[in-house]
Amino acid sequence: MSTPPNTTDGNENNDDELRLRSSDYVQPPAWYHVDDFVSMGLGALIIVVAAAASFFTRPADLADLMEAHQAVKSQLMLLEPSAETFSADRKQILKQQADIEGQMTSMPLKSWLVRPGEWKGDPRSAFSKNDKSIVPPLVATFAVMLVLFTMTTVVQKQSAIKFALGFCGVFSLALLSYVLAGQEVVKHYNLEYALWAVLLGLLISNTIGTPKWLSAATRTEFYIKTGLVLLGAEVLFNKLLALGLPGVFVSWVVTPIVLVSTYVFGQYVLKIPSKSLNLVISADMSVCGVSAAVATAAACKAKKEELSLAIGLSLIFTVIMMVVQPFIVRASGMGEVIGGAWIGGTIDSTGAVAAAGELVGSTAKDVAATVKMIQNILIGVVAFAVAVYWVSFVEPSVDGQRPRLIEIWHRFPKFTLGFLGVSLVMSFLQSQGIEGKTLVSGIVDGTTKSVREWLFCLAFVSIGLESNFREYRKMLASGKPVILYLCGQTLNLVLSFLMAWLMFEVVFPNAANELMSK
Amino acid sequence: MIRPWRGTTQLSIAMIIIVGVWLFLLPRISDIPSVRARIDSNRGAGINPTAVFYTDHPGMADIERSVQSRVESPGGWFWKPSLWQ
Numbered sequence: 001m002s003t004p005p006n007t008t009d010g011n012e013n014n015d016d017e018l019r020l021r022s023s024d025y026v027q028p029p030a031w032y033h034v035d036d037f038v039s040m041g042l043g044a045l046i047i048v049v050a051a052a053a054s055f056f057t058r059p060a061d062l063a064d065l066m067e068a069h070q071a072v073k074s075q076l077m078l079l080e081p082s083a084e085t086f087s088a089d090r091k092q093i094l095k096q097q098a099d100i101e102g103q104m105t106s107m108p109l110k111s112w113l114v115r116p117g118e119w120k121g122d123p124r125s126a127f128s129k130n131d132k133s134i135v136p137p138l139v140a141t142f143a144v145m146l147v148l149f150t151m152t153t154v155v156q157k158q159s160a161i162k163f164a165l166g167f168c169g170v171f172s173l174a175l176l177s178y179v180l181a182g183q184e185v186v187k188h189y190n191l192e193y194a195l196w197a198v199l200l201g202l203l204i205s206n207t208i209g210t211p212k213w214l215s216a217a218t219r220t221e222f223y224i225k226t227g228l229v230l231l232g233a234e235v236l237f238n239k240l241l242a243l244g245l246p247g248v249f250v251s252w253v254v255t256p257i258v259l260v261s262t263y264v265f266g267q268y269v270l271k272i273p274s275k276s277l278n279l280v281i282s283a284d285m286s287v288c289g290v291s292a293a294v295a296t297a298a299a300c301k302a303k304k305e306e307l308s309l310a311i312g313l314s315l316i317f318t319v320i321m322m323v324v325q326p327f328i329v330r331a332s333g334m335g336e337v338i339g340g341a342w343i344g345g346t347i348d349s350t351g352a353v354a355a356a357g358e359l360v361g362s363t364a365k366d367v368a369a370t371v372k373m374i375q376n377i378l379i380g381v382v383a384f385a386v387a388v389y390w391v392s393f394v395e396p397s398v399d400g401q402r403p404r405l406i407e408i409w410h411r412f413p414k415f416t417l418g419f420l421g422v423s424l425v426m427s428f429l430q431s432q433g434i435e436g437k438t439l440v441s442g443i444v445d446g447t448t449k450s451v452r453e454w455l456f457c458l459a460f461v462s463i464g465l466e467s468n469f470r471e472y473r474k475m476l477a478s479g480k481p482v483i484l485y486l487c488g489q490t491l492n493l494v495l496s497f498l499m500a501w502l503m504f505e506v507v508f509p510n511a512a513n514e515l516m517s518k
Numbered sequence: 519m520i521r522p523w524r525g526t527t528q529l530s531i532a533m534i535i536i537v538g539v540w541l542f543l544l545p546r547i548s549d550i551p552s553v554r555a556r557i558d559s560n561r562g563a564g565i566n567p568t569a570v571f572y573t574d575h576p577g578m579a580d581i582e583r584s585v586q587s588r589v590e591s592p593g594g595w596f597w598k599p600s601l602w603q
Contacts, residue, residue: 098583185544187568291570350569365581373582508597
């Protein structure tokens with residue numbers, strides 16, 4: 001995310017200098033000046049600490065629990081589908097399985113990494129959970145982040161004091177965004193923290209102007225890249241077959257077709273001036289909303305305003321689609337499985353998908369959320385492919401020819417390698433039986449997920465603080481971004497429905513029957 | 519002409535609007551029966567509508583377990599295309 005470059009001093013920490021043009025190509029700076037490397041280092045440190053915390057606090061009776069888990073799984077396989085008690089027995093066994101997995105998963109850091117909760121009329125209730133104040137853990141969350149990020153400024157030879165002072169302000173705005181997003185109406189209509197974080201930042205930057213002391217901590221690139229490295233821990237390729245082949249076809253075949261078609265449509269029909277804006281909108285609309293937009297924007301070095309515009313579009317259309325689509329599914333009688341797959345393949349964020357699926361039925365919710373989960377995994381591949389495409393074909397080389405390999409390597413957003421690397425390591429761990437699965441769960445649910453959410457929120461606040469309303473007006477003046485989203489989403493709706501119908505009605509009707517069985 | 523107070527005034531007005539909407543308007547909207555029903559339905563089903571990624575959704579592990587038990591169901595019906603029957 002950047003605005004056009006203006007200097008060539010090689011300091012990649014300045015967001016304004018990240019979009020390199022051919023004439024700006026310079027020798028790469030020292031590794032510690034490059035956010036990508038520092039982000040990967042910090043991400044790895046957090047994951048290692050989380051893994052160690054989870055591993056060394058495993059329950060003493062782990063062996064017994066593993067045995068019990070195996071026994072429960074065997075019971076599940078031995079159930080007789082024709083038996084009258086099959087459904088009740090399966091539910092009972094699944095509950096036992098969940099209990100055992102819960103006991104096996106150790107998350108010692110979870111209660112110390114929190115964010116404000118839900119509230120209705122009194123925002124103070126956002127700061128308590130189960131009648132217990134979450135202020136001390138919130139202070140701990142703040143302290144941990146302050147220490148970690150200040151450490152990186154020291155590594156990057158920047159002023160730690162200035163950063164620490166600014167971070168207090170940026171963190172406070174992020175906290176306020178969470179409180180605004182936690183109001184129950186706002187929350188249940190899917191108006192996520194990202195929207196409020198950007199708006200609060202914009203409000204300050206476009207009224208009184210972003211104070212200099214605050215600017216020292218508006219490190220959008222760094223927060224996003226570190227957040228993405230941590231997100232890699234949640235991109236588990238083992239989940240690809242969670243819904244069998246039908247799930248793969250709905251999520252991994254339709255989505256890339258829609259992404260590429262929308263991008264081509266934006267380039268050659270709508271002639272959107274900014275390729276990065278086109279790509280970010282295409283990805284967030286076709287893959288999975290906010291997270292896909294963030295990953296793609298970082299991979300193609302989009303401007304901050306382009307990222308926030310794409311997210312804004314996604315959130316607005318998500319609110320509409322999560323109300324309209326369940327109504328269409330019910331009115332058309334397309335059934336819970338096809339309807340669920342259709343909802344999961346088209347609505348952008350997981351929470352909205354689950355809420356919309358629930359309005360159709362319990363099976364629809366399960367299918368929709370699972371399709372979305374499989375689609376979420378695509379984000380790693382998309383980010384990597386976009387990064388390769390961008391540095392190889394979009395950014396021209398110094399002489400206007402196709403760039404040489406070394407030039408591609410220098411320009412390549414290295415954090416995507418960290419993102420993909422973490423994803424592969426965690427997928428490998430996840431594949432190592434129940435022990436690996438619970439360790440991954442301990443790392444992700446216990447630590448990295450909370451840190452990643454905070455990092456993205458800090459990034460959105462920073463984007464707002466560094467943006468100008470005029471930029472949005474300019475981008476929206478032609479209406480092309482909205483038209484692109486609408487056309488892409490229409491194609492997505494049609495193709496996802498056709499694929500869901502083909503898979504669950506024509507090719508794998510047994511899969512639909514199995515999912516509908518009680 | 520430079521008007522240094524203009525930005526401060528705009529920010530103050532925006533803050534007043536935010537406080538008014540979040541503390542007075544939204545709590546009343548949440549009492550509208552259809553809105554209340556939606557909130558209660560989501561809560562009852564353990565849904566967090568603001569979940570960005572699948573791991574943010576609190577009920578995802580249960581959904582995964584339930585779907586997996588069907589995909590791996592005895593008889594392997596899930597994987598058999600209609601053409602093979």
